[in-house]
Amino acid sequence: MNLTKPVRFVSPATLALVNAILFAGLAQAQSTNAPAAKPRGASSPVKLPTVVVTGESETDATIQPPFLPAVEGTRIYSGKKTTVVDFDALPSIVNSNYRQAFSQTPGLLVSELPNPALLSLGSRGIGDPHETQDLLVLRDGVPFVVDLFGYPTVYYAPPLESVDRLEFIRGGASLLYGPQPGGALNYVTHLPRRDREFSARTQHIFGSDSLYSTYTAVDGTVGRVGYLGSFDHRQGDSFRRNNSDYRVDGGSLKLVLDADRDSRWIFGFDAFNADSGEAGGLTHGSVAPLGGAVLNYGVDRAATQNLFDRVRVERFSPSLTWQRDFDPGTSSEVKMWGGYYRRFSKRQTDTGFGTISAVPLADGDGNRDNLQTLHQYYTFGTDARVRHDWSAWNNDHTLTAGFMTYYSDSPFTVRRGETPDAETGALRQQSQRGSAYGSIFAENKFTFDKLSIVPGFRLENIHQHITEQVNLGTGEAVTPKAVLSRDSYVDVVPLVALGLAYDLGRGHGAYANVAQGYKAKQYTDAVPLGTTDTISANLEAAHTWTYEAGIRGTPRPWLTYDTSIFRIDYDNRFGRVGANFQNVGRSINKGWDLALEVDLLGLYDERTGTVGERDLAFSLYGNLELLDARFESGPLMGLTPQYAPEHVIRTGAMLRSKRWGKVGLMGTFVDAHWANDNNGLFVAANPASSGFIPAYMVWDLTAELNLHQDKVSLLAGINNLLGEDYYSRIRSNGIDPAYGRNYYFGVAVKF
Numbered sequence: 001m002n003l004t005k006p007v008r009f010v011s012p013a014t015l016a017l018v019n020a021i022l023f024a025g026l027a028q029a030q031s032t033n034a035p036a037a038k039p040r041g042a043s044s045p046v047k048l049p050t051v052v053v054t055g056e057s058e059t060d061a062t063i064q065p066p067f068l069p070a071v072e073g074t075r076i077y078s079g080k081k082t083t084v085v086d087f088d089a090l091p092s093i094v095n096s097n098y099r100q101a102f103s104q105t106p107g108l109l110v111s112e113l114p115n116p117a118l119l120s121l122g123s124r125g126i127g128d129p130h131e132t133q134d135l136l137v138l139r140d141g142v143p144f145v146v147d148l149f150g151y152p153t154v155y156y157a158p159p160l161e162s163v164d165r166l167e168f169i170r171g172g173a174s175l176l177y178g179p180q181p182g183g184a185l186n187y188v189t190h191l192p193r194r195d196r197e198f199s200a201r202t203q204h205i206f207g208s209d210s211l212y213s214t215y216t217a218v219d220g221t222v223g224r225v226g227y228l229g230s231f232d233h234r235q236g237d238s239f240r241r242n243n244s245d246y247r248v249d250g251g252s253l254k255l256v257l258d259a260d261r262d263s264r265w266i267f268g269f270d271a272f273n274a275d276s277g278e279a280g281g282l283t284h285g286s287v288a289p290l291g292g293a294v295l296n297y298g299v300d301r302a303a304t305q306n307l308f309d310r311v312r313v314e315r316f317s318p319s320l321t322w323q324r325d326f327d328p329g330t331s332s333e334v335k336m337w338g339g340y341y342r343r344f345s346k347r348q349t350d351t352g353f354g355t356i357s358a359v360p361l362a363d364g365d366g367n368r369d370n371l372q373t374l375h376q377y378y379t380f381g382t383d384a385r386v387r388h389d390w391s392a393w394n395n396d397h398t399l400t401a402g403f404m405t406y407y408s409d410s411p412f413t414v415r416r417g418e419t420p421d422a423e424t425g426a427l428r429q430q431s432q433r434g435s436a437y438g439s440i441f442a443e444n445k446f447t448f449d450k451l452s453i454v455p456g457f458r459l460e461n462i463h464q465h466i467t468e469q470v471n472l473g474t475g476e477a478v479t480p481k482a483v484l485s486r487d488s489y490v491d492v493v494p495l496v497a498l499g500l501a502y503d504l505g506r507g508h509g510a511y512a513n514v515a516q517g518y519k520a521k522q523y524t525d526a527v528p529l530g531t532t533d534t535i536s537a538n539l540e541a542a543h544t545w546t547y548e549a550g551i552r553g554t555p556r557p558w559l560t561y562d563t564s565i566f567r568i569d570y571d572n573r574f575g576r577v578g579a580n581f582q583n584v585g586r587s588i589n590k591g592w593d594l595a596l597e598v599d600l601l602g603l604y605d606e607r608t609g610t611v612g613e614r615d616l617a618f619s620l621y622g623n624l625e626l627l628d629a630r631f632e633s634g635p636l637m638g639l640t641p642q643y644a645p646e647h648v649i650r651t652g653a654m655l656r657s658k659r660w661g662k663v664g665l666m667g668t669f670v671d672a673h674w675a676n677d678n679n680g681l682f683v684a685a686n687p688a689s690s691g692f693i694p695a696y697m698v699w700d701l702t703a704e705l706n707l708h709q710d711k712v713s714l715l716a717g718i719n720n721l722l723g724e725d726y727y728s729r730i731r732s733n734g735i736d737p738a739y740g741r742n743y744y745f746g747v748a749v750k751f
Contacts, residue, residue, distance in 0.1 A: 406438075411431075
């Protein structure tokens with residue numbers, strides 16, 4: 001790929017089509033609604049419909065509304081920007097393809113890997129999406145990051161076959177779940193079915209590059225106990241020539257006691273194991289240090305840099321939830337979770353940016369070595385909440401409050417192996433790390449006819465400690481010396497938020513929110529892993545203020561829209577200047593989000609007066625985010641933050657039928673952007689490593705077709721339909737090429 005070629009933007013015709021559909025749809029909705037409008041008096045305001053979102057079984061194909069309700073369970077969403085991705089509305093997503101999962105969600109950037117065992121998501125230019133470090137991810141309200149603050153990365157995610165819907169909350173999520181500045185993404189998994197004692201489902205998928213993916217689940221309810229057990233397995237070779245294979249095995253068990261009673265218990269247990277090769281990075285350059293090998297992207301994008309590098313992950317996590325409905329206006333929920341997380345990686349030491357050195361780095365024996373890094377995490381957390389509805393001033397109001405605690409114990413070691421494929425070696429680094437965290441929080445929804453005002457408060461108390469027991473250096477040229485040091489970090493952070501919501505009538509609603517966020521230092525911010533890395537002595541935590549205002553609604557059964565503007569003031573951002581990790585200044589990220597879906601057949605039925613429920617729906621959708629992000633102060637002033645493209649646009653069409661299935665054509669358009677904060681200023685020695693990601697456009701075609709009485713379904717698809725040559729991810733070792741055109745097909749059977 002030539003870095004000098006013109007940046008490709010989405011065509012003006014596509015943008016014109018999206019805008020034309022939006023404005024035509026809104027105009028039609030208003031004109032259609034106007035004759036049917038009823039007189040409204042001040043004493044009887046019309047409110048938006050109240051929707052109670054409950055857990056669904058896999059057999060329940062109810063499509064939830066695209067926005068979360070004002071209040072659900074023990075949580076308040078009024079005034080917050082929310083998006084619901086209900087997988088019942090999409091063809092089955094195979095191999096956890098998040099480009100397709102977020103096809104109708106503006107603002108989420110997927111940093112794509114050929115290996116589906118890892119999850120890398122970003123939002124609105126808030127940091128590197130690598131391993132989703134700036135976005136809080138949860139499963140049924142329980143965080144599943146490795147370590148909540150010390151190492152907030154994601155090496156596990158629930159298989160999408162087990163997920164009913166995704167809930168993405170921006171802005172005020174920092175008060176709702178925790179302070180991560182990028183928002184919160186909650187996976188809501190299926191519950192056991194309650195109409196039968198036993199049912200089962202299994203699917204088997206085959207595809208390009210030896211892909212095999214299978215998911216099997218059994219569930220039912222016997223007496224007072226519901227059960228759901230599942231097993232997930234995925235394996236493949238990816239398209240890289242060597243060492244890009246992966247294998248994922250996961251299992252889960254969920255037991256629900258007294259689902260229909262005032263007090264209920266939910267027990268869950270997850271087990272996960274993954275082993276993935278890391279083929280390494282490529283370059284656009286032509287010169288390697290010390291006369292070594294150059295892996296040029298334009299010559300061979302399937303080339304392999306590392307033949308033996310691996311990442312292995314194990315995770316075991318039990319959870320227990322108690323829910324109690326004291327009366328129709330008062331309820332509580334307590335979640336407890338914990339478990340063990342193990343991450344092991346081994347990586348050879350003689351590589352650069354898309355290059356391999358001709359001469360092994362000297363450690364005295366002339367061998368090509370590797371470094372083996374082992375993280376272990378023993379964690380325990382609780383989240384307790386209560387909701388109480390109360391009345392005053394002729395209106396009903398809602399109070400939610402609670403507390404959260406979290407503890408982790410995290411031993412860490414680095415060893416050096418004598419060969420690139422070594423599994424063990426001499427100890428080089430060892431440290432003992434841990435975190436203790438507690439928070440209290442409260443929000444209250446004050447309602448005054450059509451207006452809701454939601455103030456919120458959260459008090460964070462974070463304590464991290466690191467005892468470095470051994471540090472002999474991780475580079476070959478370092479003179480070994482023993483180091484013993486201690487570092488402790490304590491911070492108490494108050495956070496506030498204010499949300500507003502207003503019922504505009506006729507299915508439209510306005511919302512606004514201002515909320516603080518917070519990003520604590522990580523373990524690696526206290527002890528650098530590389531021998532050339534340095535860390536600023538006065539490193540401070542980062543803080544955000546997020547402002548958002550918008551209008552959304554479903555004014556007609558065939559039209560859904562959400563449009564909003566936002567501004568994120570992000571101070572003390574973490575980043576690098578050269579090899580030094582430090583606070584790189586303040587950025588202002590501002591932009592516009594738009595999401596729209598129009599069911600053309602529903603519109604036709606309404607215009608022609610067709611009576612009755614049609615089995616078929618044909619929808620066009622479009623969503624976009626326009627983003628302007630700049631550093632306003634600090635050493636990078638005037639530059640663009642990493643992974644902050646000026647536009648991300650998704651558009652496509654969905655054909656749905658209850659009788660025969662679903663077909664989707666999904667397009668993703670991402671503008672050119674940088675993979676680093678310095679925009680290539682500090683890479684004079686190797687211009688090829690500037691970190692520039694050209695614009696790209698990817699189309700996917702997927703189908704889920706019923707073959708026999710909703711019991712047997714055919715699953716098939718073509719990912720990257722047009723064979724786009726692109727990459728969306730650059731790491732320190734080079735360019736990580738994205739998957740070209742690939743295929744899959746399979747079958748799903750229900751009993």
